[in-house]
Amino acid sequence: MIRESLISWRKATEKLILILDVQDDEKRDEVIEQVESLLVERENLQASIQAPFTDEEFTFGQELLPLEKILQAKLKVYLKDIRVDIADQQKKKVSVNAYMDPYNQVFRDGTFYDKKK
Numbered sequence: 001m002i003r004e005s006l007i008s009w010r011k012a013t014e015k016l017i018l019i020l021d022v023q024d025d026e027k028r029d030e031v032i033e034q035v036e037s038l039l040v041e042r043e044n045l046q047a048s049i050q051a052p053f054t055d056e057e058f059t060f061g062q063e064l065l066p067l068e069k070i071l072q073a074k075l076k077v078y079l080k081d082i083r084v085d086i087a088d089q090q091k092k093k094v095s096v097n098a099y100m101d102p103y104n105q106v107f108r109d110g111t112f113y114d115k116k117k
Helices: 004-019 025-046 055-100
Strands: none
Touching: 004 025, 004 055, 025 055
């Protein structure tokens, strides 16, 4: 008999893998909230998954290892995408500010600029 916590762990992992396949930028906030809640759920389940394991639970756990690797890879890719988007937004912010005030970054080296024409 496999413990309910192991079965719930697998279901949460499979949900996470499916959720992380969503690449829609408009739904990113919803996806992040779902990912966070499922990760918290998995963290809570982890406390109840302790040795000793039966042979059936051990083989079930061996089946979970490839799912964990897939999940870790997808989480890394999703995090990388978020970081890239944040960096792009910061670059846009800097370029917009430079466009709005082009003389802000001009270094004054003590030379005289005649303003009269």
